[in-house]
Amino acid sequence: MSSSSTAGIPVVPYDLDDPHDPGDPDGTGGVPDVTVVVTVRAAASLLIRCLDALAGQTIGEDRVEVFVADDGGSRLPERFSVGRTGTVNQALERARGRYLFFLDAGDFLGREALARLVDAADSRGADVVYAKAAGSDSTVYERTRHGVPLDTPGLPWELSSTKLFRREPIAREGLRFAEDIPAGLAEQEFTLEALFRSRGVSVLADYDYRFGGEPGGGAPRTGTGPGPGRDIGPRTGPGRGLGPYNGEGIGIEDVLRGTAVVMAVTARFTQPGPLRDGFHHRHFAEEADLLTGPALLSASEPVRRRVFAGLRRLVADHLSDAVLARLRPGLRLRLSYVRAGDPAGLDSVIRYEAGHGVPPLRTDLVSADWRRTGPARHTLVVTARTPLPGLAALDVAPVRLTGCPETGRILLRPAADGAGTEIEVQIPADAFPPGRTRVGLHTALVGTEHPATVAPGAPPRRAHGLRGLRPYRLNVAPDGTRGLVVAVAPVGLRRTPRP
Helix, strand or coil: CCCCCCCCCCCCCCCCCCCCCCCCCCCCCCCCCEEEEEECCCCHHHHHHHHHHHHCCCCCHHHEEEEEECCCCCCCCCCCCCEEECCHHHHHHHCCCCEEEEEECCEEECCCHHHHHHHHHHHHCCCEEEECECCCCCHHHCCCECCCCCCCCCHHHCCCCCCEEEHHHHHHHCCCCCCCCCHHHHHHHHHHHHHHHCCCEEEECCCCCEEECCCCCCCCCCCCCCCCCCCCCCCCCCCCCCHHHCCCCCCHHHHHHHHHHHHHHHHHHCCCCHHHHHHHHHHHHHHHHHHCCHHHHCCCHHHHHHHHHHHHHHHHHHCCHHHHHHCCHHHHHHHHHHHCCCHHHHHHHHHHHHHHCCCCCCCEEEEEEEEEEECCEEEEEEEEEECCCCHHHCCCCCEEEECCCCCCEEEEEECCCCCCEEEEEEEEHHHCCCEEEEEEEEEEECCEEEECEECCCCCCEEEEEEECCEEEEEEEEECCCCCEEEEEEECCCCCCCCC
16 A cells, blocks of 8 residues: 555455455465454544554555455445455355464554564564564563564563464464454454464564553553563552453453363463463463452352362462562462462451552561470470451461471461461470570562561560579570570579689
C-alpha cells in the first residue's frame, strides 16, 4: 500500500464465502505477502484509526490483505474494503498471505512496520518475528536479534499474538485459537505452540512497530504481565496483570482452565529444565498470582474449592523448586499453602496481605526467660508469634534455630485468638557452653525464610543454676539486632590479689 492511498484498503480478490479457498502459501500468483487480522475489542473510533494506519503502510497495496474479526456490530465507512469474519479462526481459514499478523483494533502500526517485518522474515527464514512496541521496556527488545533461542530472557513474557507468523507451519499443523478459554490465554496458547514448532525466531527492536490506541498515546499491551524480573516487587492492586481476562463474563475458573491449557503446551514441547522453567515461571508469576489473590476470596465457596483443587494439580504438575525460588516471597508463601493442601491457610494469607499490603512473613519474639525444671536446673524458654497460620502443616521443620545446640525442642500451636501460630522453644541451660552464645530464630518454609525480631527495650532475664556441682549465672538479653545473647558464667569466690 502506498502512503498516499485514500480510497481504502484493497483486498486480493477471492471467494469470501468459500472457506476452502486454498490461497497460495508460496507467494506466487498475486497472493499477498501478509494477512493482517484485526480483532475488534476496542471502540469503533479506534478501529478506524487502526485501519487508516494499515492503509498507509509502505509495503504496497498488492502485498497485504486485511480481515476484521468481530460480530458485525462495528460499522465501517465504505472506504474500507476489508474482509470481515466473525472470529479470528474464520479469518485464519480464509487467509492467503505468506505471513500472518494479528492486531488489536485498539493498536495501530508504524508506516514501515509490515515492510520491515516481511523483509526480516524472508531474509532470515524466521517463522515468528517479535516486533517492538512503542514504549516497551521489555528486556527482550534490548537489541535486534535473529535465530533467538527460546530460553532468551524476556521471551516467555511476550506471548501476545501481535507478532508476524509464517502461515505455512500454522496451516500445516492446524493451529487455531481456543474459543473456550479467555482470549488472552488463547493468544498465549497459540503463540507458545507456534514458538515451539518454529524453525527460527527473530526479534526486531530497531523501529516502533506498534502503537497504543488509547487516548493520549499510551503504549500498547506487550503481553499480559509486567515483564521478567518485575514480578518480585509488591503488586499495585488486585487484578494487576489481569489484562485481557478482565472482561465481562470471565470468571476465575475460566482463568484456571486457560492457565492449565497454556502450561500443558509448554509441558508437551519441553523437557524438565531451564527452558520449561522459564515459561512456567511466567505463568506462576502472573496467572497463579491472580488465582491465589483477592479474586479467589470473592468467589463462592464451591468455586473456591474447585479452584483450589485445580491449583493444587497445577502446582503438583508444573511447579519445580527452581521456579518456586524465582517467585516473589508472598506468592511463594501462597503456593506453599496450595502445595500443603491447606485452603484455610491460603485464605488467611490472602486476607492478611490484602489488609496489610505485605505478606505475613513476620515473626516476633514475645519473651525469653528461664524456667526451673528441677532442683537448681533451668531451661531457656523462648516464645514467639507469627501471623502465618497452620505453620506445622507446611514443612517438617518450619522453625529453625541458629547459634544453638540441636538439643532444643520446638513446639507449634495455633494462636489463642485463632490468628497465626505461637512458637515455643525450649533449650536446657546445660546445652549452652560457658561464655556468650548468639541465638536466632528463623521461620523457614519452602522457598521463604525470615528471622524473628525482638521488641525494642526488652529487659534481660537472669537466673542461677548448677552445671554439675558448680554454680553458674545465666543471662539472656536482646543482642541489639534480631536475636538474643545467652551468657553463661561460672560463679566463684573473689580472690584477693597477691601483693
